[in-house]
Amino acid sequence: MSVRRTRLRGILGQITTIAVTLLGLLMLTFVIGRMMPADPVRAIVGEDATRETYEQVYLQLGLDRPLWEQFLRYLGDVLTGDFGNSIRTGKPVIEDILHVMPATVELATFAILIGAGLGIPLGVIAAVNKDRWPDHVVRVFSLFGHSMPIFWTGMIALIVFYAALGWVGGSGRMSQFYIGMVPTRSGFLLIDSALAGQWDVFRSAVNHLILPASLLGYSSSAYITRMTRSFMLDQLGQEYMTTARVKGLSKGQTIWRHAFGNIRVQLVTIVALAYGSLLEGAVLIETVFAWPGFGQYLTNNLIIGDMNAVMTCVLIVGVIFIGLNLLSDILYRLFDPRTK
C-alpha cells in the first residue's frame, strides 16, 4: 500500500520534473528566437516589400502583442505540432528536420556501438590492471582519442583509407552513382536499401558509414573508458568481491558476474548521454564527410539566421536529452533491486 503510494509519488514527481524542464526549454528557445539579430518579418516578406505588406505580416505574427502573449502563442503552436516554416526551403521546419535526422541517427548509432564496444572493455581492463602497463596503454589510447582534432583526423583518414588504400567509401552516405536508386521509406539508408533488396547500395552505405562512425566512436570511447574504469575501481574494492573469491570464483568470474552487474546502470546512463551528444550533431564530422545530417542542418541555418529552424533544433536536442535521462531513470529502476 505505502510502497505503491511512494512509487506513485515518484512517477508524479518525474512527470512534474519533465513538464517544468520542457517549459524551461521552450522559454529558452523562445528567447533565442527573440534575441536573434534576424528580422522575422523581413525574412518572410523579402527585402523589397512595401511598408503595408511589412506591417500586415508584423501584425499577423503578433509581434505587436506583449511578450507573454507571444510566448503563449508560441507554446500553443508547438503543442499543436506547428514549428513554423523554413525561410530557406519554405517547407515546415519539422519536415526538413525529420528528413535529415535519420542520417545522423544512423551515424550516431553506429558510433555509439563502436564507442561503447571499445570503451567498456578497455575501462574494465584498465581498472583491473590499475597502475600497471595495460592501464597506462589504455590511458594513452583514450587520451589520444579524446584530444584528436576530429576535423583534421577526418581528412587524414579520408586521404589514407579512401583515397590511398581504397578500403572505404568517400564522403556522403553512398556513392554518387546510387543516389536516388532506393525509395525512401524510413530514411535510414541501411534499412531502406535492405528493404528494397538493393544490396549494392547497402554495401556502399556501410562503406561510407564505417569511417566517420569509427572516428566518432573512437572519440566518444575516451569518456566511456574513463568512466567505466572509475566505476569498476569502486566495485573492485567492495567486500562482496572478496566473498566471491572465497567461494572459489576466478578473478575474471568475479568481475563479470558480480562487479559488472553493479556498474551496469551507471554505464547505461553515461552511454545514453554520450549517444545524446552524438545525436545533437557531430557537426565537424558531418562537415568533413559531407554527411547530410542534423549537425549540418543546424550549422547552415545558424549561419543564414533561419530562426524557426534553429529554435526547433534546440528544442529537439533538449527533448532528446530529457528522453535519455528518463530512459536511464527507468533502467535504473529496472536493474537495481534497491530502488523497488
Place this chain on the structure above:
Amino acid sequence: MQDAILDVKNLSIRYNGASEDAVRGVSFTLGRERLGIVGESGSGKSTVGRALLRLLPGARVTADRLRFEDVDLLDLSEREMLKVRGRRMSMILQDPKFSLNPIQRVGAQVAETYLRHFPANKAEARAKTLEMLAAVRIRDPERVHDLYPHEISGGMGQRVMIAMMLLADPDLVIADEPTSALDVTVRLQVLNILDGLVRDRGIGLIMISHDLNLVRNFCDRVLIMYAGRVVETLDARDMDAAEHPYTRGLLAAQPRIGGTRGPLAVLDRRPEWKEGSTP
C-alpha cells in the same frame, strides 16, 4: 597432531610498501577443532586468515611450512587454489551489509558456491540451497531465497553467509569477526548456529575475534596475538591460568556479568612483547 588439517610454521607476511611485517613468525596446527585467534585491532588476525586462502595480492607471504591437508599452500598454483577456495576452505566475513552482492538475490548467491564446485543443474543447486538455508535455521527458506540483501536483517544476512560458506562442505572455515557487526541480541544465536554446524559436520574452525570472552566459550584452543606475533596459546578452559601479561590484561579488561562494577583495567602494552621474549 595426528590428523592435522592445517600446519603453519613460522608464517610471516609483509604488505607491499610497509616497513614492518604485519604477521611475524606465527606457528600453529589445527585439527578437527575450534581454534580462536584473539587480539586487538591491527594485530594481524585477518591477515593470517586471508593468507590461508591466498587472498593477499598486495603482500609477500613466507613460511617454513604452510600445509593444508595434502596441499602445500605456498606453491599451489592459482588454478589449483580455485578448487580449494569455497570447496575445502572458506571464510565467513564480518558484515553481511557489505559482503553480499547488493543486486543479486541471496538464494542465487548461496547457490553459486554449489554450482561452482559440483556438476549440478539449477534445480539441484536450488534444492541444496533451500536445504542449507533451513540448516542455518531460516524458517521460511523459499521466501528468503528470493530476497535481496537489503531486504533481510543483519542476523539473517550472516546466516545466509554461513549457508554460503558451508554449502560445499569444506574441511576448514575461517570466521573473521562473524558477529562484530551484529546486534548484541542476535550474536549468540548466530554463533550457536555456526557452532552447531561446525560440530555436526566435523569442520575445523578458526574463529577470529577481538572478544576473548566470546571466543573462550566457542573454541577449544585460543591463540593470543599481539603486534603480528602469537604471544600465548591456551586451552580455552585454562584461560584463567594465562601467564602472559598481555593475555592477563585482555582478561582483566573484559566486563563480566555479575562482576564488580569498578573501572575496567587499562590494557598494558610493552614493546618487548613484540620481540616474543617470554615474560
